[in-house]
């Protein structure tokens with residue numbers, strides 16, 4: 001039985017034909033290649049990342065909002081809708097696409113040399129090459145300005161020393177965009193992961209985002225030629241601009257996880273009977289459902305507004321913070337509330353609700369925690385920085 005629409009406000013009517021088509025294609029892909037398998041991947045803590053990357057590449061989803069070098073050049077709203085559909089499958093699957101397109105590819109596309117773009121972007125767009133983005137370190141997460149990874153010049157070479165952790169895709173990646181402190185400030189490097197001195201290790205026992213590969217990267221006197229430097233990236237503004245790109249996808253993606261929870265719960269509540277009537281017939285259940293549907297619509301409205309701003313070329317980082325803070329927080333609240341309506345089945349992997357809720361715990365933390373986004377918004381409102 002199909003679930004009733006959540007689009008109470010007819011927001012879909014503002015979508016263009018191409019946006020609807022892209023959404024339909026991604027939804028079908030998720031139906032065919034993710035939904036039937038993801039509960040099993042999640043339970044085993046394994047995901048066929050390379051296979052998925054090639055399939056996503058074939059459909060033009062990797063770096064789809066970028067132009068040239070084999071990228072599709074689609075609108076920000078179309079990219080957002082793709083993220084929504086992917087994350088309705090699983091946040092880990094959406095993370096694979098976000099990290100590839102909005103972090104690794106975007107960094108090279110925006111800050112790389114022409115040679116770096118020619119070398120890396122076409123195979124990354126097809127999914128033949130996988131990228132990752134190394135900013136977080138064991139001792140420096142929310143405060144990347146304090147990073148300990150160092151880059152020093154040696155003749156024309158660069159030598160990188162340090163370590164990154166919690167890096168999505170690292171154990172399966174071919175190239176890492178690594179951020180390191182040089183004498184002149186933070187610089188970015190495109191580092192092939194088979195370079196001598198680089199080791200990666202998978203982080204196991206995650207209780208969240210289990211259908212995503214996460215790892216550490218150790219850089220032990222890694223010698224790189226001069227052309228590994230991303231020439232246009234100078235200072236922390238460069239990695240932060242990449243995060244803004246990826247956070248935009250999360251604004252949309254979180255709505256996908258929440259939609260899957262809500263649709264599952266609506267189906268469940270209309271078919272599960274207690275005290276002689278469907279759960280959906282109790283006023284307390286309807287109050288929960290109504291409040292969740294209202295929050296979902298508000299989040300979608302917000303995502304659409306930010307998407308239209310991005311397409312008009314005027315999206316600012318603090319506006320993305322508003323979207324990330326609100327939509328992830330509300331998606332997590334929706335997942336938790338949906339879980340209560342499913343009763344004991346809510347904790348079962350046979351239903352997607354708890355998996356989405358557990359995933360959203362990571363989504364709440366990465367790409368800037370809620371507290372960091374509150375500080376960004378607070379600074380904008382007051383003119384006072386409260387970060388330190």
Ligand SMILES: Cc1cc2nc3c(=O)[nH]c(=O)nc-3n(C[C@H](O)[C@H](O)[C@H](O)COP(=O)(O)OP(=O)(O)OC[C@H]3O[C@@H](n4cnc5c(N)ncnc54)[C@H](O)[C@@H]3O)c2cc1C
Pocket residue numbers: 099132133134135136140141142143165166167168169209214362365366367368369370371372375386387388
């Ligand atoms: C599954 C997963 C995948 C990830 N993938 C990547 C990736 O691909 N690349 C990458 O570089 N990183 C990645 N990360 C790392 C992620 O970006 C960091 O975890 C995040 O930035 C928070 O850093 P931290 O975990 O060190 O927490 P901390 O910075 O130690 O923060 C801990 C708590 O303190 C709060 N806090 C910190 N500073 C302040 C302050 N000034 N005021 C108030 N509260 C504060 C935080 O909000 C948080 O609640 C990933 C993380 C996860 C879980």
